[in-house]
Amino acid sequence: MFLEKDSTLPGFRGLHAVQVCLFFSFKHNRITYPCALIQWFVPIGDHPCEDTGMWMVEPDLDHHGQRVTAIVHIDTVVRGAHLLPVYGTTFIPNDLHFSETLYAFRAYYVNKYADHHSHEIAF
Numbered sequence: 001m002f003l004e005k006d007s008t009l010p011g012f013r014g015l016h017a018v019q020v021c022l023f024f025s026f027k028h029n030r031i032t033y034p035c036a037l038i039q040w041f042v043p044i045g046d047h048p049c050e051d052t053g054m055w056m057v058e059p060d061l062d063h064h065g066q067r068v069t070a071i072v073h074i075d076t077v078v079r080g081a082h083l084l085p086v087y088g089t090t091f092i093p094n095d096l097h098f099s100e101t102l103y104a105f106r107a108y109y110v111n112k113y114a115d116h117h118s119h120e121i122a123f
Contacts, residue, residue, distance in 0.1 A: 001038075002078040002122065012048075012055045012122045017041040017081055017110055019102050021069070034074040039067045041083070044107060048123070054109040055122070056086065079121060082114035 003016040022037040040060035048055045060068040085105040096104055112123045 001036075002081045003038075003072060003076045004078050012043070012110060015078060015122060017043075017055075017057045017083065018072075019083075023074075035071050036074060036077070037069060037071055039069050041108070049109065052109060053123075054084075054112050056107055056109055057083070058107045079117060081122070082111040082118065083108035084111050085109075 001018050001020055003018055004014065005016045006014045008014065018038040018040055020036050020038055023034070024037070025032050025034045027033070041057035042060045044056040044058055062068050083102065085101060086107040086109060087105070092104075102108070110122060112119045
């Protein structure tokens, strides 16, 4: 998904790319808070890739090499995002399950061609 980072910055510069691991809600003082457990991705560089025109991101890692996670309110969500793996020179294993895709690669392209809205919002 795209989360709002800074509404004064244009396109992807004002957004975060995240992976949703879980949607949930909780109640406190009779107020329901819809939330998401997310993992952060950080941009690679200050500009989109010259070859593809797409931004590149990689998982944000802590000092132990673990992915940085957080809980965010659903109100911070801008829209869904589509990440494409940056493929290397080796073959992809035949037994790689689609649900493991966002853990199997080191970097991803933020796909601006996924749909019209992604292109308009992020680029």
